Amino acid sequence: MMPSKPNNQANDISYDKDMTLTEHLQELRGCLIKSIAALILGTGCSVYFLQDIMDILTAAAKELYYMRPAEAFMIYMKVALLSGLILSSPFILYELYSFVRPALTLRERHFMLICIPLSLVLFITGMLFSYSFVFPRGLEFFLGFAAGKVNPLISMESYLDFMLMLVVPFGFAFNVPVVLTMLAYLNIVSAKMLMKYQRHVILVAFIIAGVITPTPDIITQTLLAVPLILLYEVSIVIIKCVLRR
Numbered sequence: 001m002m003p004s005k006p007n008n009q010a011n012d013i014s015y016d017k018d019m020t021l022t023e024h025l026q027e028l029r030g031c032l033i034k035s036i037a038a039l040i041l042g043t044g045c046s047v048y049f050l051q052d053i054m055d056i057l058t059a060a061a062k063e064l065y066y067m068r069p070a071e072a073f074m075i076y077m078k079v080a081l082l083s084g085l086i087l088s089s090p091f092i093l094y095e096l097y098s099f100v101r102p103a104l105t106l107r108e109r110h111f112m113l114i115c116i117p118l119s120l121v122l123f124i125t126g127m128l129f130s131y132s133f134v135f136p137r138g139l140e141f142f143l144g145f146a147a148g149k150v151n152p153l154i155s156m157e158s159y160l161d162f163m164l165m166l167v168v169p170f171g172f173a174f175n176v177p178v179v180l181t182m183l184a185y186l187n188i189v190s191a192k193m194l195m196k197y198q199r200h201v202i203l204v205a206f207i208i209a210g211v212i213t214p215t216p217d218i219i220t221q222t223l224l225a226v227p228l229i230l231l232y233e234v235s236i237v238i239i240k241c242v243l244r245r
Contacts, residue, residue, distance in 0.1 A: 031095040038091040043084030126174030130167045180235040191240035
Protein backbone atom coordinates (compact mmCIF):
# COMPACT_ATOMS: atom_id res chain seq x y z
CA MET A 1 0.00 0.00 0.00
CA MET A 2 1.29 3.46 -0.93
CA PRO A 3 2.02 5.72 2.09
CA SER A 4 -0.47 8.53 2.41
CA LYS A 5 0.75 12.11 2.19
CA PRO A 6 1.19 13.69 5.63
CA ASN A 7 -1.76 15.93 6.40
CA ASN A 8 -1.55 16.97 10.04
CA GLN A 9 0.60 19.58 11.73
CA ALA A 10 3.27 17.24 13.15
CA ASN A 11 3.60 15.27 9.94
CA ASP A 12 3.86 18.45 7.85
CA ILE A 13 6.80 19.65 9.93
CA SER A 14 8.60 16.30 9.81
CA TYR A 15 7.94 16.08 6.09
CA ASP A 16 9.60 19.48 5.63
CA LYS A 17 12.59 18.46 7.76
CA ASP A 18 13.05 15.23 5.79
CA MET A 19 13.36 17.15 2.50
CA THR A 20 16.89 17.50 1.19
CA LEU A 21 18.43 20.75 0.00
CA THR A 22 18.01 19.62 -3.60
CA GLU A 23 14.30 18.96 -3.04
CA HIS A 24 13.89 22.40 -1.44
CA LEU A 25 15.60 24.02 -4.43
CA GLN A 26 13.43 22.06 -6.85
CA GLU A 27 10.30 23.17 -5.01
CA LEU A 28 11.52 26.77 -5.03
CA ARG A 29 12.27 26.48 -8.74
CA GLY A 30 8.73 25.25 -9.37
CA CYS A 31 7.26 28.18 -7.41
CA LEU A 32 9.40 30.67 -9.33
CA ILE A 33 8.43 29.18 -12.71
CA LYS A 34 4.72 29.30 -11.83
CA SER A 35 5.04 32.87 -10.53
CA ILE A 36 6.86 34.04 -13.67
CA ALA A 37 4.22 32.33 -15.83
CA ALA A 38 1.48 34.12 -13.87
CA LEU A 39 3.32 37.43 -14.30
CA ILE A 40 3.62 36.88 -18.06
CA LEU A 41 -0.07 36.00 -18.30
CA GLY A 42 -1.06 39.04 -16.23
CA THR A 43 1.16 41.29 -18.34
CA GLY A 44 -0.38 39.86 -21.52
CA CYS A 45 -3.87 40.65 -20.23
CA SER A 46 -2.69 44.16 -19.32
CA VAL A 47 -1.29 44.70 -22.82
CA TYR A 48 -4.70 43.83 -24.27
CA PHE A 49 -6.36 46.56 -22.15
CA LEU A 50 -3.31 48.84 -22.12
CA GLN A 51 -4.94 51.83 -23.79
CA ASP A 52 -7.86 51.73 -21.34
CA ILE A 53 -5.39 51.55 -18.43
CA MET A 54 -3.40 54.50 -19.77
CA ASP A 55 -6.60 56.53 -20.25
CA ILE A 56 -7.46 55.97 -16.58
CA LEU A 57 -3.97 56.78 -15.32
CA THR A 58 -3.62 59.95 -17.39
CA ALA A 59 -7.19 61.21 -16.83
CA ALA A 60 -5.99 63.88 -14.40
CA ALA A 61 -3.61 65.43 -16.97
CA LYS A 62 -4.89 67.58 -19.79
CA GLU A 63 -2.04 66.94 -22.19
CA LEU A 64 1.19 64.95 -21.95
CA TYR A 65 4.31 64.83 -24.09
CA TYR A 66 7.25 62.52 -24.59
CA MET A 67 10.78 63.77 -25.15
CA ARG A 68 12.55 60.71 -26.59
CA PRO A 69 11.48 58.51 -29.52
CA ALA A 70 11.23 55.34 -27.42
CA GLU A 71 9.91 57.03 -24.27
CA ALA A 72 6.21 56.37 -24.94
CA PHE A 73 6.84 52.71 -25.81
CA MET A 74 8.95 52.11 -22.69
CA ILE A 75 6.37 53.78 -20.45
CA TYR A 76 3.57 51.68 -21.92
CA MET A 77 5.60 48.52 -21.31
CA LYS A 78 6.37 49.56 -17.72
CA VAL A 79 2.69 50.19 -17.07
CA ALA A 80 1.79 46.82 -18.61
CA LEU A 81 4.38 45.07 -16.44
CA LEU A 82 3.21 46.85 -13.27
CA SER A 83 -0.42 46.06 -14.07
CA GLY A 84 0.55 42.45 -14.75
CA LEU A 85 2.31 42.28 -11.39
CA ILE A 86 -0.79 43.58 -9.61
CA LEU A 87 -3.03 41.10 -11.45
CA SER A 88 -0.75 38.14 -10.73
CA SER A 89 0.13 39.13 -7.15
CA PRO A 90 -2.59 36.93 -5.54
CA PHE A 91 -1.21 33.84 -7.29
CA ILE A 92 2.42 34.80 -6.57
CA LEU A 93 1.64 35.33 -2.88
CA TYR A 94 -0.14 31.97 -2.79
CA GLU A 95 2.92 30.27 -4.30
CA LEU A 96 5.09 31.93 -1.66
CA TYR A 97 2.74 30.70 1.04
CA SER A 98 2.77 27.18 -0.45
CA PHE A 99 6.57 27.14 -0.32
CA VAL A 100 6.80 28.06 3.37
CA ARG A 101 3.62 26.20 4.41
CA PRO A 102 5.25 22.90 5.51
CA ALA A 103 7.39 24.76 8.06
CA LEU A 104 4.41 26.51 9.67
CA THR A 105 2.22 25.29 12.48
CA LEU A 106 -1.52 24.95 11.95
CA ARG A 107 -2.19 28.23 13.77
CA GLU A 108 0.48 30.05 11.77
CA ARG A 109 -1.07 28.77 8.54
CA HIS A 110 -4.47 30.14 9.47
CA PHE A 111 -2.88 33.43 10.47
CA MET A 112 -1.00 33.70 7.15
CA LEU A 113 -4.11 32.82 5.15
CA ILE A 114 -5.81 35.82 6.73
CA CYS A 115 -2.90 38.27 6.63
CA ILE A 116 -1.78 37.73 3.02
CA PRO A 117 -5.12 38.49 1.31
CA LEU A 118 -5.85 41.29 3.78
CA SER A 119 -2.46 42.87 3.11
CA LEU A 120 -3.09 42.80 -0.64
CA VAL A 121 -6.57 44.28 -0.26
CA LEU A 122 -5.32 47.06 2.00
CA PHE A 123 -2.42 47.83 -0.35
CA ILE A 124 -4.73 48.22 -3.35
CA THR A 125 -7.24 50.18 -1.25
CA GLY A 126 -4.52 52.59 -0.18
CA MET A 127 -3.41 53.17 -3.77
CA LEU A 128 -6.99 53.70 -4.96
CA PHE A 129 -7.61 56.12 -2.10
CA SER A 130 -4.52 58.13 -2.98
CA TYR A 131 -5.28 58.10 -6.71
CA SER A 132 -8.86 59.27 -6.13
CA PHE A 133 -8.35 61.94 -3.47
CA VAL A 134 -4.69 62.81 -2.82
CA PHE A 135 -3.07 62.63 -6.25
CA PRO A 136 -5.51 65.07 -7.96
CA ARG A 137 -4.94 67.65 -5.21
CA GLY A 138 -1.17 67.24 -5.40
CA LEU A 139 -1.17 67.61 -9.18
CA GLU A 140 -3.48 70.63 -9.02
CA PHE A 141 -1.25 72.29 -6.43
CA PHE A 142 1.94 71.97 -8.48
CA LEU A 143 0.31 72.89 -11.79
CA GLY A 144 -1.21 76.01 -10.24
CA PHE A 145 1.96 77.02 -8.42
CA ALA A 146 3.41 78.87 -11.41
CA ALA A 147 0.14 80.02 -12.98
CA GLY A 148 0.23 82.96 -15.34
CA LYS A 149 2.41 83.26 -18.40
CA VAL A 150 4.27 80.05 -17.55
CA ASN A 151 2.58 76.98 -19.02
CA PRO A 152 3.45 73.48 -17.80
CA LEU A 153 5.00 71.03 -20.26
CA ILE A 154 4.65 67.66 -18.56
CA SER A 155 6.21 64.53 -20.00
CA MET A 156 4.56 61.12 -19.63
CA GLU A 157 7.54 59.84 -17.68
CA SER A 158 7.54 62.67 -15.11
CA TYR A 159 3.75 62.47 -14.74
CA LEU A 160 3.72 58.73 -14.04
CA ASP A 161 6.76 58.97 -11.75
CA PHE A 162 4.98 61.65 -9.72
CA MET A 163 1.83 59.55 -9.57
CA LEU A 164 3.69 56.43 -8.39
CA MET A 165 5.63 58.49 -5.83
CA LEU A 166 2.33 59.65 -4.35
CA VAL A 167 0.18 56.53 -4.78
CA VAL A 168 2.45 53.60 -3.83
CA PRO A 169 3.39 54.87 -0.30
CA PHE A 170 -0.31 54.97 0.56
CA GLY A 171 -0.52 51.27 -0.25
CA PHE A 172 2.20 50.52 2.28
CA ALA A 173 0.75 52.95 4.83
CA PHE A 174 -2.62 51.20 4.72
CA ASN A 175 -0.94 47.96 5.84
CA VAL A 176 -0.42 49.30 9.37
CA PRO A 177 -3.02 46.89 10.88
CA VAL A 178 -1.35 43.88 9.27
CA VAL A 179 2.12 44.89 10.49
CA LEU A 180 0.97 45.63 14.04
CA THR A 181 -1.09 42.44 14.19
CA MET A 182 1.92 40.39 13.11
CA LEU A 183 4.06 42.08 15.76
CA ALA A 184 1.43 41.29 18.37
CA TYR A 185 1.26 37.70 17.18
CA LEU A 186 5.03 37.47 17.75
CA ASN A 187 4.56 38.95 21.25
CA ILE A 188 6.58 42.04 20.35
CA VAL A 189 3.74 44.49 21.04
CA SER A 190 0.40 44.31 22.83
CA ALA A 191 -2.86 46.24 22.77
CA LYS A 192 -1.98 47.82 26.12
CA MET A 193 1.36 49.00 24.77
CA LEU A 194 -0.23 50.47 21.64
CA MET A 195 -2.89 52.27 23.67
CA LYS A 196 -0.12 53.86 25.71
CA TYR A 197 1.22 55.64 22.61
CA GLN A 198 -2.11 56.73 21.07
CA ARG A 199 -1.39 60.42 21.56
CA HIS A 200 2.08 60.11 20.08
CA VAL A 201 0.65 58.35 17.02
CA ILE A 202 -1.34 61.45 16.06
CA LEU A 203 1.85 63.52 15.87
CA VAL A 204 3.79 60.75 14.10
CA ALA A 205 0.97 60.27 11.58
CA PHE A 206 1.08 63.94 10.55
CA ILE A 207 4.89 63.84 10.35
CA ILE A 208 4.72 60.79 8.07
CA ALA A 209 2.01 62.48 6.01
CA GLY A 210 4.19 65.56 5.66
CA VAL A 211 7.11 63.45 4.42
CA ILE A 212 5.12 61.27 2.01
CA THR A 213 2.83 63.89 0.51
CA PRO A 214 4.67 66.37 -1.73
CA THR A 215 2.26 69.25 -1.10
CA PRO A 216 2.52 71.48 1.98
CA ASP A 217 -1.25 72.05 2.36
CA ILE A 218 -2.84 70.62 5.50
CA ILE A 219 -5.81 69.09 3.64
CA THR A 220 -3.67 66.69 1.59
CA GLN A 221 -1.62 65.73 4.63
CA THR A 222 -4.78 65.16 6.66
CA LEU A 223 -6.07 62.80 3.97
CA LEU A 224 -3.18 60.48 4.84
CA ALA A 225 -2.81 61.20 8.57
CA VAL A 226 -6.44 60.51 9.48
CA PRO A 227 -6.57 57.04 7.82
CA LEU A 228 -3.27 56.16 9.51
CA ILE A 229 -4.69 57.08 12.92
CA LEU A 230 -7.91 55.17 12.24
CA LEU A 231 -5.98 52.11 11.05
CA TYR A 232 -3.87 52.27 14.22
CA GLU A 233 -7.05 52.24 16.31
CA VAL A 234 -8.42 49.34 14.27
CA SER A 235 -5.18 47.45 14.95
CA ILE A 236 -5.69 47.85 18.70
CA VAL A 237 -9.23 46.48 18.45
CA ILE A 238 -8.06 43.49 16.37
CA ILE A 239 -5.20 42.69 18.74
CA LYS A 240 -7.41 43.01 21.81
CA CYS A 241 -10.46 41.13 20.51
CA VAL A 242 -8.94 38.55 18.13
CA LEU A 243 -5.47 37.84 19.53
CA ARG A 244 -6.43 38.82 23.11
CA ARG A 245 -3.05 40.38 23.79
